[in-house]
Amino acid sequence: MKELLKELSAANTPQDLDNIKSKWLGKKSELKTLMDGLRDLPADQRAARGAEINKLRESYEDAIEDAKKDLSRRLINEKLANDNFDMTLPGGGTRPGALHPVSVIEQKCIDAMRRLGFTVTTGPEIEEPSYNFDLLDIPLHHPARDLQDTFWIEKDKKLLRTHTTSVQSRFMMSLKGDESKLPIRIVSPGRVYRNEAVDASHLAIFHQFEGLMVGHNIKLSELKGTIEFILKEIYGPNVKIRFKPKYYPYTEPSIGADIDIGLGWMTIVGAGMVSPQVLRNFGFDPKRVSGFAFGFGTSRLAGEFTGANMRELYGMDLRVFKKLAGAK
Ligand code: DAH
Secondary structure (H helix, E strand, O other), X not given: OXXXXXXXXXXXXXXXXXXXXXXXXXXXXXXHHHHHHHHHOOHHHHHHHHHHHHHHHHHHHHHHHHHHHHHHHHHHHHHHHHOOOOOOOXXXXXXXXXXXXXXXXXXXXXXXXXXXXXXXXXXXOEEOHHHHOHHHOOOOOOHHHOOOOOOEEEOOOEXXXXXXXXXXXXHHHHHOOOHHHOOEEEEEEEEEEOOOOOEOOEOOEEEEEEEEEEEOOOOHHHHHHHHHHHHHHHHOOOOEEEEEEEOOOOEEEEEEEXXXXXXXXXXXEEEEEEOHHHHHHOOOOOOOXXXXXXXXXXXXXXXXXXXXXXXXXXXXXXXXXHHHHHHO
16 A cells, blocks of 8 residues: 555656556456455455455555545646736626617517507417408408418418518407407517518518507597607607508508608608408498507618618628617
8 A cells, every 4th residue: 555655646647647546456456366366265254355355445446536636636736837827817708698679679669659558469470361461451463462472371371471460450350349348559569471582671571560559539640649659769859750641451541651860761660540441341330430550660660770771680690780789
């Protein structure tokens, strides 16, 4: 044992220790010879001798283990002493993440509308043509139904919704014309899909933010006021807004709104008064019930807000997002 300890204290590398270990515990070690010798002992002495040898082996193993720990501590200390390691240098710092610009705008829209008493409703992205088109009076020959514009999952049966207006359909349908459930005040943010040629300002997937209010005596002026309210919440009180006439099959009259925040006019919302026929499609009597609806292009709002084009906005390039974060 003394001999072993002497050898261990002279070891300078892990390799030295391995050699010592195999010399003292390995196949050609004295210990192994002692173990082999057990076979020749009379049976009544074997157990006692075996226990002795085991004890010896354990003491060797412990000594080697201790030496290993000592050596690694010694090596680390030597390394630290010789390295130019400056413990006082500041670390790399933490880089907190941030929400995607589309999520930021979506949340701003939701917050604004909550203050007006609206609640968030969602609908499926894989939709039936009835909710996406028919109940909204978008007829069969309408170009929006065209193969070029709609991603059909199953011909004439299932599609990827082309607008969040499908959520209006589902919600109104769920009320079954029950006037006691009015007013409806819902908003619905979400992804929509168009089978479009992709360029800097058009993508096959983007985000919209739908709003619907249906009740008694709802007026166009309230629609205008609501749109203005949201836009001012996002862009501040000085945002330039202009309204213009538009056409949608499901609203009468239909309007659009453009904003200018210094980059020229850009259309960011389609809207209108829910058409009498659409109200009837969901079991409401247009003589007593009226409503407004709008669909914001959340992606466009986020683009305007950050100065990014569509491809950058959805490009998932962190360098772009960092630039955007710095810009606003
Ligand atoms: N669905 C229209 C679009 O995708 C936007 C829109 C227009 C939504 C008028 C509406 C609406 O709710 O009333 O461009």
